[in-house]
Amino acid sequence: MAKCSVCEGEMRKVKGCSNHIYLLNDGTRVNPIKVGAPEDPYFSDERERCGDCNAAIGETHHIGCDVEICRLCGGQFAYCDCDYSDRIVVIQNK
Ligand SMILES: [Zn+2]
Ligand SMILES: [Zn+2]
Ligand SMILES: [Zn+2]
Structure with a gap:
């Protein structure tokens, strides 16, 4: 796996x-769309976890x-070519 x-x-x-954020081209920091959020169109209500990465509702999809x-x-993500290698900023909140 x-x-x-x-x-x-x-x-x-x-x-x-x-917890992590993404850096956009202009330096803006955006939060990832969480599992089950309104902006998460591929999530089905019948499931409690993402069908692909298995993240739970309200959590962040794995990269x-x-x-x-x-x-x-x-x-x-599966169909775009964006390079995320230096755009992911992990937030330490522990
Ligand atoms: Zn996922
Ligand atoms: Zn992860
Ligand atoms: Zn993209």
Whole structure:
């Protein structure tokens, strides 16, 4: 099973990803769209977890989740080519 590069958790085992934000081209920081949020069109009410990365409702999709909406282009991660390698900022809140 794939390991998330941000929280280093096994996607199927941890509840959701660590807190992180994305840096846009102009330096704006945006929050990821959470599982089950109104902006999360690929999430079905019948499920309690993301069908791809297994994050729970209200948690953040893991990086690389196929169904997360890309914050750079507004498309679907699985089909866009945005480079996230230096755009992910992990927030330590513990
Ligand atoms: Zn993660
Ligand atoms: Zn997901
Ligand atoms: Zn994109």
